[in-house]
Amino acid sequence: MPRKLCKICMHAFVAAIAVTVATTVQALTIAAEGTEGFSVIANGGEVFATYQGSSAGYNNDLYFNGTFIFNNYGTAEGTTVSLGSFDAGAELVFELRVLTTGYTFFSGPALRNPDGQAHARVETDWTTPGTTLVSFEDLFNGAFVFNDLSFSLSNTSGTPTTPIPEPQTYALMLAGLAVIKAMTRYRRK
DSSP states (O other): OOOHHHHHHHHHHHHHHHHHHHHHHOOOOOOOOOTTEEEEOSSSEEEEEEEEEEOOOSSSEEETTEEEEEEESOOOOOOOEEEEEEOOTEEEEEEEEEETOOOEESSSOGGGTSSSSEEEEEESSSTTOOOEEEEEEOOOTTOOOOOSEEOOOOOOEEOOOOOOHHHHHHHHHHHHHHHHHHHHHHHHH
């Protein structure tokens, strides 16, 4: 009988640990899929940033306008800082410095990043209107799960960025216009 009691105690002990772990581990908050490369836009007024967490293997620092905001290993979840006041429509660009690899990635369009990939998701009206959730990816040409540093912003929204045409696109467009103009002149003669 003692052996059977021991097994029952062991199962109860394992179950108690599982329940404790399940209630203390929180799921990492990650911005919604499909918001990669969106820009963060101020709604006008003061903006607060709140650290939401990370499950990164690399050590990352988050900067705004050259000023350190959060570190994914050293900042407590829920830490909030003021970024200042901004005019409505101003784009807020964030910089993720990956201390482990030396790479730096930016929020907004992919062309800002060394690998040509969008490294931040920007979800508008995350918990309430005017609250934006930003989630970064820290791997060069990485897995793109955006779990490496997440933070929320008050008084902001996310908006898709309009791709900026490359110089070759302008050259082709001008060449096409020149051909149309030449054809028009030829037909007139």
